[in-house]
Amino acid sequence: MGDLLERVNEAADFVMKRKEQKPSIGIILGSGLGELAEEIDEQEAIDYRTIPHFPTSTVIGHEGKLIIGKLRDKQVVAMQGRFHYYEGYSMQEVTFPIRVLKQLGVTTLIVTNACGSLNPSFHAGDLMLVTDHLNMTGDNPLIGPNDEAFGPRFPDMSRAYDPTLQEHVLQTASTLNIPLQQGVYAGISGPSYMTKAELKMLRYIGGDTVGMSTIPEVIVANHMQMKVIGISCITDMAIADELEPLTHEQVIAVANKTKPTFKKLVKEIVATVN
Secondary structure: OOOHHHHHHHHHHHHHHOOOOOOEEEEOOOOOOHHHHHHHHEEEEEEEEHHHOOOOOOOOOOOOOOEEEOOOEEEEEEEEOOOOOOOOOHHHHHHHHHHHHHHHHHOOOEEEEEEEOOOOOOOOEEEEEEEEEOOOOOOOOOOEEEEEEOOOOOOOOOOOHHHHHHHHHHHHHHHHHOEEEEEEEEEEEOOOOOOOOHHHHHHHHOOOOEEOHHHHHHHHHHHHHEEEEEEEEEEEOOOOOHHOOOOHHEEEEEEHHHHHHHHHHHHHHHHHOO
16 A cells, blocks of 8 residues: 555645645536536646556546646636546546545545436436435445555545535525535446336435446545535436436536536535635
């Protein structure tokens, strides 16, 4: 694990040489939501391919850049594109950037994603505050030797999504008159979409939405004592009895339509969070 710490420090040092300001807020921008990064002022855009030990994004809708600068007068760093287990990366590789963000100074992490709804009361185009999650990936990024420099061997996950920050997000959405659903995000490995029977199972055990990201990042963020906000963009209805064939292009199209509301909410959260 000492080698991991060394690689994390090497990547963080590279980034800090490009932009000296320390960001306190990190934002992971999911499929079709990367446009928010373009509104960051005084920005330095760093291609993932140039950062030591960083993976490379391979999915449409993920630009593959680390953007550092100011958003609503707050120092932020945004991941314009993330990494997924289904791309062939290990869980440790998927979450490597989260460890780098912590080394850069991030204490609050806003994790966003595009997902399908298991809850019949939700609709495509809704935004959802993630209140908890179900890890159905069959893996965990903390498996293997633990380095106490990062966090404890057995990190608590009972407050994986910070309760105080959840209240702040709900109040912010209310002030902006933005409808905001709340629910449990079920994370799967992908890349195939789920069968009707699998979707019924996820709904039965408590899932409100389903997607192929987020959970590994949230686990590692909690391991490193970062406070997490989770926001999902519901792009399709994954209701088993009403299931229709789905493509990634359809997911991106709905995410694009939701972008104005999404950007408005996230910018106000950044501006008002402590």
